[in-house]
Amino acid sequence: MKAHDVAELALRNLRESVLRNSLTTVGISVGVASLVAMLALGIGLQQLANRRLQKSGLFDTIRVTSRRDPRNLSREEGENGPDAALSPSLDESARQRIAQLPNVGEAYPEIRFVTELRFQDKPHLSVVSALPSSASTTDAFEGIEGRFFSSDSAPEAILERSFAQRLSGGESNARALVGKPLTMRYAERTAIPSPAPAASSPNQADMAYSVAARYENLTIVGICDLDPDSMRGQARARVFLPQKLAESLHVMDPSNLRDTTNVLGGTPTYAALEVRVGSAKHIPSVESAIKQMGFDTFSLLDATKNLRQFFAVLDLFLGIFGSLALTVASIGIINTLVMAILERRREIGIMKAIGATDRDVRGLFFAEAGAMGGFGGGLGVALGWVLGRIINGGTNLYLKRQHIPPAQIWFVPWWLVTSAIVFAIIVSLISGLYPARRAARLDPVEALRYE
């Protein structure tokens, strides 16, 4: 029998016992729905975690330091590279070379210093840190009150909430700080020519620097929720300045030994660079490229590896849990088809008497099982989608009540839709194996005698 004839007869037979076959199909769809809902939840949670990590900037950032940095001398990895004295210095040209590496989004110097801030004539000591404009997309500034910096060199400041509360004298007044002026007192390093010039061209050794107290008038533009005790580099600061503005100030950080002892040359040198990579997967290649340039690197890549492993196990367990319902549904298919054989025993006998082969009969039962699987799969995906929407909606309602921003914890990708339907068909066909074989082996004389 031709395939389309098999399909036509199978659908016809399914229509004949519409109630029983519909119930079996619903059984399959419930199984598929539970599988889809479970996996969609796993995928959604993984994506949520990935999005959060991506936005945190922790996992796509490499911290680059010079091997000349006295703090790096005791590190083991430093021993493998060139001698610290011979390693290149982390200056502006090195920054530009790193910024031009493939998959590198940006490379900016890490600027962090302790200084005095005056607000309404009252001094406050705090750690100040510079932020590039790309930081505005990280989740740290999701709940910002006010706004992010208007430009990379604007004389503006963003305050961490607890510091803002300290300045304003209370939680309720913190919001009122936005738009108010803040004065930063800092120590500026300026290069000056050496009093004993050498005969040849000037070099670093011939230079000296002066340190002078300076004031920078800033406007408070935003208050953010960054936790100063989190593992994030910039977050340890309580006051943030735009990156270009901070670079232009040439602030001397007395806590930075290298900075203090470094004699200014023509190009600026940096204690550390933050390198942001397009995606976490490019971290190893970029890290090795930077290491080849003679610098030390540090990233949190291992943490993402563990996270992927965790989600793989979670998906597996959710999948197994979801498949249980499908297993029950497959027993339903076997039951329905075995019942159909009993009911249609005579019909099978007639078909065999007028020339149907074992293959024709087997094909017919297989097609019926496959069709139930296909319909059940399609319906199940739709049901799973609705179920997921309900779970997502319910969760967000709960989050809203807890004053937590809503999140998409559930996601159905196309591959899940198609593979769930294919899986349902395969499970149904496997369930149809025994009934189809039994129907095909029926003895026509026996079957015809059956009343």
Added chain:
Amino acid sequence: MTNARGKGNGSAAVRTESLCRHFRMGESLIPAVDRVSLEIGAGEFVALLGASGSGKSTLLNLIAGLDRPTSGSVVVQGKDLARLGREDLAKYRLRTVGMVFQSFYLIPSMTLLENVELPLRFAEVDRGKRKYLCQQALDRVRLGARSNHRPSELSGGEQQRAALARALMNQPQLLLADEPTGNLDSHTGAEIMNLLLECNQSLGMTLIMVTHERALAERYAQRLIFLADGRLVDEAEAAQTSTSLAPGEAP
């Protein structure tokens, strides 16, 4: 008339040699067909007569390829059915044999057209051609106007005519009828018998009919073969086992 050797148009369409079909019933072995050797010529119309349980339907099932012999052989058009595999036996039933049953055996959930179309589906005939052939076959048995009716909506005679149309779909050389008029009144039965006779005479099909009505067999068949307890017997022996088989009772 009881000769087991065929006449027909010369060559043997069906030949059985020491054909046995035994059924096991608990400890005992029932010989439903016992050492039957017969020959039916091509184009012959033969009636198999016997009382209930004489083995005539079992013999017909063996010739139809629905059942397999315990021993001996059934050779139809040169093919020994005992040696055919399941697939080949199914193809034999599809292409070589057409069968009509006492209970019609139409599939109740299908319309007449769908029932008649079934052998063509198994034979993988193109859909377009199928519709035409089915309509033609139903017209031949005067059921063209009822092609979309289900069997339950038809009389017994109409159902049997539809079953005959189905049996003829793949133009078989051998037509087997198992008590074709058993469930019909005499008028309708005669109508069916005339159709069967037409198949035998105008289409040249070899026709083997199982019946226990001697009068019917005498009126239509060219040759009568008697069976009793699974064995071929002569007329007198058969008459002893069943009154309906006694000669001279024909209406």
